[in-house]
Amino acid sequence: MKFKNKKLLYSAFFGGISLFLIPKTAHATPSTYFEERRECIENPDFITPNTKEFKYCLKDNGIIKKYDEFDNLIEIDLKLDQLVEEKVKKEIKKNLTKTKAKTNRFRELTEYKIDDEELFEYSCEAKKERGKLICKDKSLKKLIGIRPEGFYYKKGLEQIESKRWDLSIKYFDKEIEYNSNQKAYAIRGYSKFILEDYLGSIKDLGDALQIDKSDVFSLSLRSRANFKVNNYQAVISDLNKLITLIEFKSSKETTELFNKEINPVDPNYYYLRGLAKSELGDSNGAKKDFDLEIINNPLNGDAYFQRGLETYWTERDYACEDLIKGVSLGAVDSSSEFLKENTQSNSFLDELFTGNDKSLIDECKSSSTRKVENIKQNYETEKLNRDLKNLFQNYYFLIPIPLIVIGYTLLKYRSKDE
DSSP: OHHHHHHHHHHHHHHHHHHHHSOGGGSOOHHHHHHHHHHHHHSOSEEOTTTOOOEEEEOTTSEEEEEOTTOOEEEEEEEBTOOEEEEEEOOOOTTSOHHHHHHOEEEEEEEEEEETTEEEEEEEEEEEETTEEEESSOOEEEEEEEOOTTHHHHHHHHHHHTTOHHHHHHHHHHHHHHHOOHHHHHHHHHHHHHTTOHHHHHHHHHHHHHHOTTOHHHHHHHHHHHHHTTOHHHHHHHHHHHHHHHHTSOHHHHHHHHTOSSSOOOSOHHHHHHHHHHHTTOHHHHHHHHHHHHHHOTTOHHHHHHHHHHHTTTOHHHHHHHHHHHHHTTOOOOHHHHHHHHHTTOHHHHHHHTTOOOOHHHHHHHHHHHHHHHHHHHHHHHHHHHHHHHHHHHHTTTSOHHHHHHHHHHHHHHHHHO
């Protein structure tokens, strides 16, 4: 009895010491366990496609925790990139004995891998050769987990930031396939626009707008894509809706829309609508939109230039002012192309500009130069007349009248020659 008491005493003594020697990190507290469980359930690394029946969480050591739809932990012995041997019963014929059935078993090898951000299960029926299990046939690949909603969308945004447009589209494809994410449609349309796939962009932006009709970003970008494919009526329709939506926003909100890093709203929406109206022959509507654009963006040289083109044949002086100001603000002088297009149907323009590389800017400048020269000549003639008049009034009694006439005539013709 004494021996037994001593044994109990020693075990209690050394057991107590062991509590102090074992690191605290080796013992997970209940609060830590529940915190990890809550984090896993709320933010799983993978979920079952479509049904979302299971949630999978990966630990740093490769262990996979599997929860069912009721958040019950149902499997904890899975491990990433490691073969797992499983014993699976074969179908047993009715005439086999129970003892024989126990020996009639085969082994299955299972492995879990992440491939292109998806969780797959690889399995095969295995046989033992030289002490090793090898697959008898080709292994089966089964998709068991996809990333939760928004994951592929974020990955796509990362690729856009790195200007890998094609790769971003692949991630948006997955987000749309699994979650039908409205933002994924919109930003995939943006990537396609950058890659000049304008029809594909229009399709994606249309899908995004079906989900959210007030998506100003998609309306803005689709109007630009439609302009690229000469669908001007659609441009006007989209911009009419966009302008109506923007009118209800504060200046702070609109500034945020224009300064968005990815797929911002184009602030020159009046200008683009004016261009579309011009292409459709609505010159008055185009001029009004260019007026509105200049009020909103007074440094938009293109708006001045296009307004000058619209009014050149009806208000020449005002048009020249707009054309010259537009170029001074950075607009590209495209009027030579404009003239070439018009000479095909206007014989007067054809005679005026055929064989010349002149543009409307050249005509405006030469017209202004002639105007300045006329004003200068008139001023010099008036000054000469005034000087002669003063001379005559002061010295008429000294200068014979014929000499005055000859001198006046000579001075007059000399000023003309100069």
